[in-house]
Amino acid sequence: MFRFANPEFLYLLFILPVLLAVYVYAYLQKRKAIKRLGNPKILSQLMPEVSPKRQFLKFWFIFGAVAAIIFVIAGPQFGSKLETVKRQGVEIMVCLDVSNSMLAEDVSPNRLEKSKQMLSKLTDGFTDDKVGLIVFAGDAFTQLPITSDYISAKMFLTSINPSMVSAQGTSIGAAINLAARSFTPNETSDKTIVLITDGENHEDDAIGAASAAAEKGIHVNIVGIGLPKGGPIPLQGTNNYMKDKDGNVVITMLNEQMCQEIAAAGKGMYVRADNTNSALKALQKEIDKMKKTELDSKVYSEYDEQFQLVAWIALFLLIVELLIFDRKNRIFRKVKIFS
Template structure:
């Protein structure tokens, strides 16, 4: 398990592009200044010891050293000891619709992106709970088995796209059935399924699947995302939308009635996601109401610092920067390392 002890220092990496821009600007200004004095080719002959390539090298040595120093102070660490600990929490399986209709932009920036943003914030609010993820369209498969590793959860979440499943459709029932089988066996903690979907092209017995999950003590909560009035589905380039066989633009609509029926059968809640954070707050309240019980979690209890190699490389680069002169060394002038 890899992590940074002080990840907030990674924001300093934003300085690096600014350094490149500043250096390019300085080089351009320097060339303009030289041109004001005369022909650059003639001036170069008058200054045979000046080496522009050495100056470029010195900058990139300093640039690389600064980048490595930022990583060093961020504190790279690898987990060295895995332990089973007791935690008070709940188990949550998220089922995310990745059908093409989720690309619709009736919710900003799109239905799918809004869902991913909401789940990222929901994950940030978890502490001792376990979370897993299932993606579905015409079929469903497990994207992330249930875990307490929130870093992995957010990493898998960021990579989700409609291209993951070639079969189009909205197999909500298959996703719920798979989620119900994905919880930790023999775990007594409260369990919940969160389905995020627009409910369109519904094609299997989602209500029956939700009812079966409820009979096992699993609450099925539905987050409907989209606009009941409908919106087109962007396809690739700008102003290009999905069309049917007759050439008409396909309009995708949030099927709220179906979503509400599934939530009722699953003894859960239904909430509609819009451009506010109301759906996120509703989910957080629902999770807070769940009974947290003691469960086992695998966690890294010890971490080894891994900054030493980066620190040595940065030191070597800084020494090389100091030893690299702006001008050619008269002693080593005949060695053509730089021109």
Template sequence: MFRFEEPAYLYLLILLPLLVAFYLYSNYRRRKAIQKFGDPILMAQLMPDVSRYRPDVKFWFVWAAIGFFSVLLARPQFGSKLETVKRQGVEVMVALDISNSMLAQDVQPSRLEKAKRLMARLVDKMQNDKVGMIVFAGDAFTQLPITNDYISAKMFLETIDPSLISKQGTAIGAAINLATRSFTPQEGVGRAIILITDGENHEGGAMEAVKAATEKGIQVNVLGVGLPDGAPIPVEGTNDYRRDREGNVIVTRLNEQMCQEIAKTGNGIYVRVDNTNNAQKAIISEIDKMAKADVETKVYTEYNEQFQAVAWIILILLLAEMLILERKNPLFRNIHLFSTKKKEQ
């Protein structure tokens, strides 16, 4: 596994485009200054030893060296020893509804985007816990197997949108059954399913799936996204809304009663996700209450420093910059390594 021990130093790379802009501006000012003395072509003939390209090459060598120096300070490392360690935590499977109704904007910026941001903040709060993700509409499938790799979890989260599942609907029962089977076989660890949905177009089988989960000691919590008053469903790429066969605008409403029933049967909590952060605080508090057990996790415990290769690159770049003179060497005046000018016949 590759990592940077001091990644904060990578912010120095922001200086690179600024250096390029400053260098280009300096060249522009220099050309303007030369033009004040006379015709540029005539001035070039009067200064045969002045190279047009060597200063640019020297700058780019220094520029690259500064970039690699930032990487050097960040201390690149490769993991060399993978071990299984035990940490106190719980296992959480998130089942996210990605049906078209989740595009409604009664919760800003939309039900789905609000849910994704809530999940991202939930992952940020995790330390030794494991998390997995399931997405569902008319079907359900695993987006991310249960893991403690929070970086991957947030990357997969960014790719979630309704196009992942073509079959529309809200197969809550299938999502809960899949989540129940997705936990590790480890004994004694606290487990919870977080169902995030607006409850629209319920297809049946949800209560049976919740009861099966609770029999295995899994808590089912529900986050209802949206408002009971509902909102139309935007058609992406247009200013119109989805309509039924008769041409009427479809209004999707939060099925709060069904969400509450699922949470009650699953020995969990129900929280409405609105335009506040109350849902985030409530679900984090509920997870913190769960009994934490030793969760086995594979981690790299030893890392080898890889700065040597970067240091050699920096040294070679700086030596090359020093060996290249800004003026042409009279002995090699007819050799145009840094010019497109051909030798006259």
């Protein structure tokens, strides 16, 4: 497969017909000037060192060099390659709660959007680390396998919403178990799970899952999102709030005690995320303390740069053009290569 990295520079090719038109115009004007002086055949005998064909050939070398330089600027790319990059970093699996209670607006703009904003800023601070993303509600699903492709991670973040998981609830244990299985096998760097949840509707053995992860050397850090006093859950697309079977507005509250117990079992940190950046700073500090080791990260590049050959062609044409003189050398005047 072939493409140009910067195809917009191909518009510079419109310079070539302009260059050709200028050359033809100058050539015709020169012929008219010579005819005004006399018979061109007689005048050519009076100027034996002048070689119109040399000048013609020099122009085409310049023309070809300009075209080649434009192609170099446009960045021709062809083929594909797989590179292995050595990185010094850690591995981080993010588990994000996408249950309906995460739509509560007790933190601004709501719990889910606040979580996504925090994770986006956290990802901006990564350099050589690996990150993966799991979403969960009643079930847990891998949204992004562990990778060093931060652009993809941020892209997946923007598309997350509660409708991604049809089964509602908060299966924190399932998310931790899935995250623990998602790290790179035999990797010696520190590994951590960053789980963001409001802790509501706890359904499975999250404490047991966190303890099992800790036994494998995986720290489970919990970010409690929301406020203990809680807030109602907006119904998307309406101005109403979620109600229970008796018609009362449901108030979802941060289950801070549950979050703290899970963090303690996972030998990790618990921090509450509110309307400040304190949780983000605490997470960044915790990750910075982790042991960074060399990670093998394979980077797939679909296109490989191929400008070198075109650049050598441009250089060759320019050198040849410089070596061709406008006039014949007196020593080689009888050599009929150019005239």
